[in-house]
Amino acid sequence: MKLFCIVSMRHKILFFLILKVSVLMGQSNAIDSLEARSADPALRDSLRIEILNDLSREYLFVSTSKAYHYTQEALDLSLRTKSKRGEAHVYRNLASIYFTQELFYESSGYIEKALVLFQQLGDSVGIGNCYITRGHIFRYQEDYKKSMEYQRKAVDIFRSKGLPERLGVSLHNLGEDQMLAGDLVSARATTYEATSILEPLRNLSVLSSCYKVLGMIDFRELKFEEAEKNFKKVLKISDVLGPNSQKVATTQALLFLARLAQKKGQDKEIQYLVRAVQLARENKYGKPLYAAYSQMVDFYSRKNDFSKVTKSLKELVVVQDSALSSLKLDKARLTEAAMKVLRTDLENKKLLVEQELQEQVIQNQRNQILGYVALVLVLISATVFYYQANERRSSMNETLTSQKKIIEEKSIRLEELNEIKIKFFSIVSHDLRSPLTSLKGFVSLFQNNFDSLSKGDIQLMMSALNKELSNTLNLTDNLLTWARSQMQLSEVNPAAVVLNNLIKPLALLYGVMANKKDIQITVLIPEDLTVYADPNQVEFVLRNLMDNAVKFTPRQGVIKIVASQVDSIAIISVENSGKGIHPDAIKHLFTVGKNGRTQGTEGEKGTGLGLVLCKEFIEKNAGTIAVESELGRGSKFTIILPLAE
Ligand code: ADP
Numbered sequence: 001m002k003l004f005c006i007v008s009m010r011h012k013i014l015f016f017l018i019l020k021v022s023v024l025m026g027q028s029n030a031i032d033s034l035e036a037r038s039a040d041p042a043l044r045d046s047l048r049i050e051i052l053n054d055l056s057r058e059y060l061f062v063s064t065s066k067a068y069h070y071t072q073e074a075l076d077l078s079l080r081t082k083s084k085r086g087e088a089h090v091y092r093n094l095a096s097i098y099f100t101q102e103l104f105y106e107s108s109g110y111i112e113k114a115l116v117l118f119q120q121l122g123d124s125v126g127i128g129n130c131y132i133t134r135g136h137i138f139r140y141q142e143d144y145k146k147s148m149e150y151q152r153k154a155v156d157i158f159r160s161k162g163l164p165e166r167l168g169v170s171l172h173n174l175g176e177d178q179m180l181a182g183d184l185v186s187a188r189a190t191t192y193e194a195t196s197i198l199e200p201l202r203n204l205s206v207l208s209s210c211y212k213v214l215g216m217i218d219f220r221e222l223k224f225e226e227a228e229k230n231f232k233k234v235l236k237i238s239d240v241l242g243p244n245s246q247k248v249a250t251t252q253a254l255l256f257l258a259r260l261a262q263k264k265g266q267d268k269e270i271q272y273l274v275r276a277v278q279l280a281r282e283n284k285y286g287k288p289l290y291a292a293y294s295q296m297v298d299f300y301s302r303k304n305d306f307s308k309v310t311k312s313l314k315e316l317v318v319v320q321d322s323a324l325s326s327l328k329l330d331k332a333r334l335t336e337a338a339m340k341v342l343r344t345d346l347e348n349k350k351l352l353v354e355q356e357l358q359e360q361v362i363q364n365q366r367n368q369i370l371g372y373v374a375l376v377l378v379l380i381s382a383t384v385f386y387y388q389a390n391e392r393r394s395s396m397n398e399t400l401t402s403q404k405k406i407i408e409e410k411s412i413r414l415e416e417l418n419e420i421k422i423k424f425f426s427i428v429s430h431d432l433r434s435p436l437t438s439l440k441g442f443v444s445l446f447q448n449n450f451d452s453l454s455k456g457d458i459q460l461m462m463s464a465l466n467k468e469l470s471n472t473l474n475l476t477d478n479l480l481t482w483a484r485s486q487m488q489l490s491e492v493n494p495a496a497v498v499l500n501n502l503i504k505p506l507a508l509l510y511g512v513m514a515n516k517k518d519i520q521i522t523v524l525i526p527e528d529l530t531v532y533a534d535p536n537q538v539e540f541v542l543r544n545l546m547d548n549a550v551k552f553t554p555r556q557g558v559i560k561i562v563a564s565q566v567d568s569i570a571i572i573s574v575e576n577s578g579k580g581i582h583p584d585a586i587k588h589l590f591t592v593g594k595n596g597r598t599q600g601t602e603g604e605k606g607t608g609l610g611l612v613l614c615k616e617f618i619e620k621n622a623g624t625i626a627v628e629s630e631l632g633r634g635s636k637f638t639i640i641l642p643l644a645e
Pocket of ligand 1: 544
């Protein structure tokens with residue numbers, strides 16, 4: 001008690017000091033200053049939103065419609081400038097406005113919205129303020145336990161943040177809740193702390209509410225004189241603040257002062273009630289107005305002034321109606337505001353949907369571009385692959401063509417080999433078999449008629465046998481040479497060959513045979529004419545040509561063997577007189593199996609392989625062989641060979 005008295009004394013002195021200063025400075029209250037600042041056209045948007053929201057708060061218990069008006073302005077500007085902070089304050093204000101109208105559902109919705117935004121912004125002051133409003137909502141529903149819980153949370157935040165004005169306000173709220181909950185001791189201590197903070201700050205509006213709470217505590221504790229002093233302080237502040245006073249507190253103070261006057265039997269009771277009625281009517285405070293008229297009815301009843309009782313009762317009904325219609329009007333305005341907020345909400349959602357759609361479109365376009373890029377890459381790879389495949393195909397084609405060529409060549413070669421094989425067998429079967437058959441015939445004849453054969457017969461038979469055997473041997477030699485050559489077994493070993501060294505011995509050998517037919521052989525070879533060729537093969541060729549020449553030259557005919565040098569080649573010809581070769585036969589003279597073999601002038605047999613081998617050997621030695629012939633005159637075989645260096 002002692003402590004309270006000391007606090008009360010200090011508090012009393014301070015209060016009057018503040019009041020004096022406030023009046024002297026001519027600064028009626030925060031509302032005037034805020035409204036003045038809001039009129040400045042050069043104000044930054046963020047600051048204007050702040051001022052509009054502050055104004056809305058200041059008007060919360062002063063004028064609901066003004067509070068609503070400033071909130072709406074703040075909302076417009078916040079949305080236009082995309083100020084989340086401004087929006088959060090607007091929602092908190094809307095929540096406060098709704099709860100003064102006892103629309104708790106809407107109020108709770110807005111305070112939750114505000115709380116979420118403040119939490120997103122990390123604004124602990126905003127969060128604390130939301131707790132204050134939450135507390136108020138529970139107080140209006142008379143759930144003081146919850147109300148105190150939220151006010152305490154707000155007190156903790158503002159105390160830790162070191163915000164005296166906010167701390168003062170939240171302490172005042174806690175104190176009022178404690179008083180309403182019946183904890184008068186705590187209520188007093190809390191409210192004293194609130195006033196000690198708010199007095200130096202000259203927050204007269206909240207201070208007047210604090211004194212109202214203190215008066216109510218006093219009244220409940222039956223300290224009527226103390227109570228009267230506190231309620232009068234409320235009236236004094238109300239006078240100083242004028243139209244911007246805390247009217248709920250003032251109305252409540254007037255109603256309590258009327259009750260105190262009644263206790264003292266003072267006539268002032270009705271004056272307080274009339275003022276309370278006036279104030280409540282002006283501000284459309286349904287509850288206080290109803291309470292004022294109720295007290296008025298009671299007053300006139302006590303005075304037995306029944307006409308005034310009736311009048312007051314009528315007023316009570318009228319005010320009740322008017323309060324109701326005013327409430328309806330406010331509710332209509334609030335509905336409009338709510339619709340606007342909802343519309344804005346919807347527009348925001350629509351914008352979000354559109355933004356999402358746009359993002360989707362951009363994403364789709366991005367995907368499309370990626371698709372095109374992928375397609376182009378696929379096309380490029382396909383083209384590269386196509387060209388590579390083409391190159392591979394053409395190189396494969398080349399390989400195939402060359403392989404085909406090789407195969408064709410091989411099949412031609414096979415055909416040739418097959419022809420060779422056929423020819424070989426025909427030669428073997430005919431040319432080799434027939435002499436052998438005739439040889440066998442000779443041997444049988446000899447065997448069967450051995451006794452009857454004379455010596456001369458035997459000599460004749462042996463001579464014929466010898467001739468036949470040498471022919472067969474010659475054929476066998478040629479056949480084997482040809483076969484070796486065909487099977488690529490004969491190697492070419494070229495060397496410098498002096499032609500005379502080869503031709504002279506051959507000329508001697510064939511000269512003997514030629515003599516028998518009375519043939520004249522002429523040999524004209526430059527002494528040192530040297531060719532570069534395989535000596536055995538060149539000898540084979542010359543032997544064949546000379547053999548044919550002797551064979552096909554008739555008796556008394558001539559054979560000329562001539563050689564000469566032209567540039568880097570040697571030209572050698574073997575020419576003989578005779579019937580010559582038919583042009584049709586010349587075409588196939590060097591082709592195996594096709595040359596029309598004929599017998600020599602004396603019936604000499606041949607193999608038909610000689611010229612074929614000659615051509616092969618000459619070509620293997622980088623030379624050529626050719627034939628000229630005139631029917632009835634003779635033939636001339638010419639070979640050309642490279643000279644030895
Ligand atoms: P052959 O062992 O039958 O003589 P060749 O291949 O040497 O085999 O000759 C083939 C054929 O060409 C002969 O059978 C002959 O009809 C013809 N011939 C070759 N040389 C002469 C020549 N000097 N005069 C006429 N005909 C010839």
